[in-house]
Amino acid sequence: MNPLTSHPGTPEVPLVQLLTPTGQRVENPDHDFAGDRAEIESLYRDLVMTRRVDTEAFALQRHGELGLWPPALGQEAAQVGSARALRPHDFAFPSYREHGVAWCRGVDPAQLLGVYRGSEMGGWDPADHQLALPNIIIGSQALHATGYAMGLTLEGLVGTGDPDRDSAVIAYFGDGATSEGDVSEALDWAAVQQAPVVFFCQNNQYAISVPVASQSRVPIVQRAAGFGMPGVRVDGNDVLACRAVTERALQRARDGQGPTLIEAVTYRMGPHTTSDDPTRYRGAAEVDEWRAKDPIERVRLLLEAEGTPPEFFTDLQAEADALGVHLREACQRIAEPDLAVLFDHVFAERTVENDQQKAEFVAWRDAIEGSVA
Template sequence: MSSSTDPIPEVPLVQLLAPSGERMTDPQHSFDGDRAEIEALYRDLVMTRRVDTEAYALQRHGELGLWPPALGQEAAQIGSARALRDHDFAFPTYRDHGVAWCRGVDPTLLLGIFRGADLGGWDPADHGLALPNIIIGAQTLHATGYAMALSLEGLVGTGDPDRDSAVIAYFGDGATSQGDVSEALDWAAVHQSPVVFFCENNHYAISVPVASQTRVPIVQRAAGFGLPGVRVDGNDVLACLAVTRRALQRARDGEGPTLIEAVTYRMGAHTTSDDPSRYRDAAEVDGWKAKDPLDRVRRLLVAEGTTDQFFADLEDEADALGLRLRTACQQIPEPDLAELFDHVFVESTVENRQQQAEHVAWRDSIEGSVVAS
């Protein structure tokens, strides 16, 4: 009989790039790309961080109502998203700015969501990316249903790389405490659906540490549902790419789902309304800053001969992106709230139309009084 004092078994962590910038090896996973591909990944990391830091600053200046920082989680997002093919589909969380970047979404569209001006502004079919999910864990069920549809449509296991498709669902460690995630894992396993469950374990569900949510590593849940699990260094973009690429191919080949636990760290606040200093100490944060996902890639590139000009040009490109984001944010038009009623029902009801008319009358009266004054 086990007890609460029994040791928790260690789970191997896939790592291909150490914080020092040194290449590592793993018996089952490898990164075979050249320096140009690593430079491209580094560009993704830098540009994603710039989107994040600019949006954070915009919120602090009152231009956004809220922003969920992804500082420290860039490698998990970039590595996994770059493993996707064009015809794959991703279901992100509200924090997956790097995934949106990799799927070709204009980052200014993210600003509209958190300014309260729109619901996202892109067509999911054009980017293979659903709109960010706010309801914690619900997107795992959406992803599982989409993956089941791929199987029913004969888009899995045909051997045709231009046809076979897979799905990836992103969620955090806090979401694993939601029943939706367990239901999705079970349903996907039973039906052998082509979906990869990608958990960004950033150690905190708002203020609740992961140790208060689960006694064993999250990846061990996979075995209980009958699917393979892989634990990867979530601050290692090369490892995240290699692990996700293999899991997605397994899904496309008709071999079923995989759970990936990317061990990373949220270096900033949960959102701009959060004060993380109230529930964690500075020493912990400093320890993870030493594992910064961008620094390790830069060290590798410098060691392998990337020129100073590359980094200078990239910094200029990031500055230009920052300026574009600031300008675009201030030019986002205010939404017409009357249009909200148009999206409540497929076929509007008498009550809905009446409420819309009442709102329009109230809005016009307010605007008229302002003009009159």
């Protein structure tokens, strides 16, 4: 029994896996990845580029260019597999670690940096990418996603049979967030209202330093039954399985059959954030065990076995290097924020009081800057 994926006194929960850590394809009676080698190569590119975003941003923080960074090292397959299951008109609500989801939704990863540099409140218009901004408040995005999903139903965008119209929502959170009341409320509302939302829990084994076995007596996926929705447990380091499981859950939501809870069993190989020291609460042997299950290496082994030429990997490395240069240069160009802009986004319609407060702030700011000059 693995203490990180099992709970004492409870039966083992089936884990959907389509690609082993050694790069071998396996079958599952309920889930299948039907994509060809070209599609797997595309997923591999997403994995590699997502990791490069993460490693570059981590380095930028260590060089003092970012105030903080929440690494996603080891969780790339869960994010890429699930995000690539989304259709353009579906909507995603991330937490603060979904760099791979942002990549798959077409966000320039440089736009992630401003939030963690402390220079802006968000890097993009959510409507441009059908992706909400990073959510720092743990678990609240599950409620946002449920409310949005309920709105889709009210607008007749669910269960029509039109693939260009029917839509779904996905909410991302970690195992720690399942201890928050917001997540339980979201699960309850979604089940009762049969909202078209998929709850995607990346169980990376730790809520900062608290292991998952200290957070939940039973596997997280078993909570689904208590709320009246199906639950699926998937190998979160298997991009093919994550893609297949999420595709099925999203289609179920689009068809008007209600929510699904997915528990993607993965591992945070780095620290919780750049302010964390994971060596204080876990040992090197544990990290090595999970490193052997690396989500990128298993896809590389599969592609090499199926005949992907060496040039593919060489060209991809060059592309990743170019992305690194782009991120470093973009970070240096981030301008200091104009705090007066904050007053422009308080109300949907401007008010006299709001304009007055902005004018008072601008006058104070200009006076301070004038005295310094």
